[in-house]
Amino acid sequence: MPTFSRADQEQMEKAKDLIDDNTSAELGFVKSLFFGRLKPADVMPYPRQNLDEARRTDELIAKLDAFLKAEVDPDKIDAEERIPQHVIDGLAKLGVLGMTVPTEFGGGGFTHTAYCRVLEHVAKHCTSTAVLIGAHQSIGLKALMLSGTEAQKREFLPALARGEKLAAFCLSEPDVGSDAANVQTSARLSDDGTYWVLNGHKRYATNAALAGFMTVMAKTPVTGDDGKVKEKVTAFIVTPDLPGFNVVSPNRSKCGIRGSWQATLHFDNMRVPKDRVLGQVGKGLKVALSVLNFGRCTLSAGCVGGAKKALEMAVEHARSRRQFNRTIGEFHLVKQKIARMAEMTFAMEALTYLCAGLVDRHAGDIIMETAICKLFCSEGAWSVIDDAVQIWGGEGYMREHGLERMLRDARINRIVEGTTEVMTAFIALLGMKGVGEDLEHVMKMAKHPLGNFGRLAEFARHEWDDLVVGHGLKDIPHELSGEGHQIARLTKTLARDVVRLLATHREKILDLQLPQQRIAWAVIELLAMTAVVSKLAEMPQTSVSHAEYEKAMIIGKGFCRHAGDRVAQHLHGLFTNGDADTLRVADAVLRG
Numbered sequence: 336m337p338t339f340s341r342a343d344q345e346q347m348e349k350a351k352d353l354i355d356d357n358t359s360a361e362l363g364f365v366k367s368l369f370f371g372r373l374k375p376a377d378v379m380p381y382p383r384q385n386l387d388e389a390r391r392t393d394e395l396i397a398k399l400d401a402f403l404k405a406e407v408d409p410d411k412i413d414a415e416e417r418i419p420q421h422v423i424d425g426l427a428k429l430g431v432l433g434m435t436v437p438t439e440f441g442g443g444g445f446t447h448t449a450y451c452r453v454l455e456h457v458a459k460h461c462t463s464t465a466v467l468i469g470a471h472q473s474i475g476l477k478a479l480m481l482s483g484t485e486a487q488k489r490e491f492l493p494a495l496a497r498g499e500k501l502a503a504f505c506l507s508e509p510d511v512g513s514d515a516a517n518v519q520t521s522a523r524l525s526d527d528g529t530y531w532v533l534n535g536h537k538r539y540a541t542n543a544a545l546a547g548f549m550t551v552m553a554k555t556p557v558t559g560d561d562g563k564v565k566e567k568v569t570a571f572i573v574t575p576d577l578p579g580f581n582v583v584s585p586n587r588s589k590c591g592i593r594g595s596w597q598a599t600l601h602f603d604n605m606r607v608p609k610d611r612v613l614g615q616v617g618k619g620l621k622v623a624l625s626v627l628n629f630g631r632c633t634l635s636a637g638c639v640g641g642a643k644k645a646l647e648m649a650v651e652h653a654r655s656r657r658q659f660n661r662t663i664g665e666f667h668l669v670k671q672k673i674a675r676m677a678e679m680t681f682a683m684e685a686l687t688y689l690c691a692g693l694v695d696r697h698a699g700d701i702i703m704e705t706a707i708c709k710l711f712c713s714e715g716a717w718s719v720i721d722d723a724v725q726i727w728g729g730e731g732y733m734r735e736h737g738l739e740r741m742l743r744d745a746r747i748n749r750i751v752e753g754t755t756e757v758m759t760a761f762i763a764l765l766g767m768k769g770v771g772e773d774l775e776h777v778m779k780m781a782k783h784p785l786g787n788f789g790r791l792a793e794f795a796r797h798e799w800d801d802l803v804v805g806h807g808l809k810d811i812p813h814e815l816s817g818e819g820h821q822i823a824r825l826t827k828t829l830a831r832d833v834v835r836l837l838a839t840h841r842e843k844i845l846d847l848q849l850p851q852q853r854i855a856w857a858v859i860e861l862l863a864m865t866a867v868v869s870k871l872a873e874m875p876q877t878s879v880s881h882a883e884y885e886k887a888m889i890i891g892k893g894f895c896r897h898a899g900d901r902v903a904q905h906l907h908g909l910f911t912n913g914d915a916d917t918l919r920v921a922d923a924v925l926r927g
Contacts (some may be wrong), residue, residue: 363700371830382692427498458640463594470541475502482614500547544585568619579605591743
């Protein structure tokens, strides 16, 4: 690791609360990429539902589709800025609101993959409704499932699974967005030790104005092993019947997802019983991070649903709309958009269900995989829907066709559960952190650990020459061998360039977000390429027709070709770029 200043060390210390210490654990697939290692066993074979659950999921989706068409009017929900109670009741009756809750607590006992499939279908029809479901089940009650005691689960889960109560997850505050460690809402144990006293505000809490159960994050005093008291975040169960609970604003008009409600809450000396702590005191950020692994997958599934709908609409319009005595689908600039949309949508789906499968098998180190999934899919959905609007032209800008609403709805995905900018820096820095620590160990006797690139390059040559699988990904069909070789080659280039970047910039890398962005997106594209190859390799084992398989191969190979080019450009731009000019322009403007 580079030698950091005291301020940097304090910042890193905060970050330790957000991530598990992986120094003694086996690295996940993405973290291994930074070391030039490919771990095919982590991502192959591509995960599939077992036949019984796949059948159950298909049956539920068939009923759900009929319900959505008959009862859920997305344009009306958008205009009236509310989801009717009969829609919520209908979803509850179908079992959607308790899908992943274990059967012993009245839920459906479905896997995360099944839940993502359902969320995808809901989002394809109405994003606001998908947001309500996701806020309730993906994050609202998930902390209870993951960290709650048996007594807590028996008290709250049955009503939540039946949809009698909605759940909400309360983290954001007026001064806290992506900086989750800086929570200002506080909790102090009463003098008699029987309850906690909460004070503070929360905002943007989806479902909170309607919820009967909330997971609330608040900072609490925690005495460490050294006897010093530090403020650390703790997760609490909060219900609206507690004295001191106030809904300041039940909803605010916003750009998109207008049917969902994001409340502002105020806690005024609110007494929370001692037995309503979720998990351990001071371990709330670990609880939140575990929850977000689930939430980011389901948000991605919603993005897949929106992208699929936009692609279908774009293809239909390109086939039917005529200009200059030709269908617009015959023009190459429109074809380019269709190809880009199809490749992105296919890759989004491949990555989402790869990550859902990792969640279902309880893979240990997937924090970066789920973060990448959310970032890739939220950016991808925005791009795909924007292209669809462009293909539809003026008609796409009109409300009557739904694309205008879909575009507004998709915009929030690039902000919630980690903004694009924060997630980009997170992926780059967390990945490079492990490489830096290894380099520090090698150079521990040097006064300037990262000051001698020659010695580091020598280390890199000896350490990494044979780490990447020599012939690419193993056990894939011959027709995908080229993609496997490409992934292996780019992974090795990535690892060498990470070392060179750390050697060049040392501790300054913490503030250099433009190089961070290039590293992050190189890794993001590599994971997406791997997901696509894994999915394509598994398709012959499924029930898809030969025509479907051939079409998927064309689309998937197209994505890998273009993604590989983008990775190469990102890595080349690490050392040949116009960043200084970009920053100079921004500084001139900001100085005013």
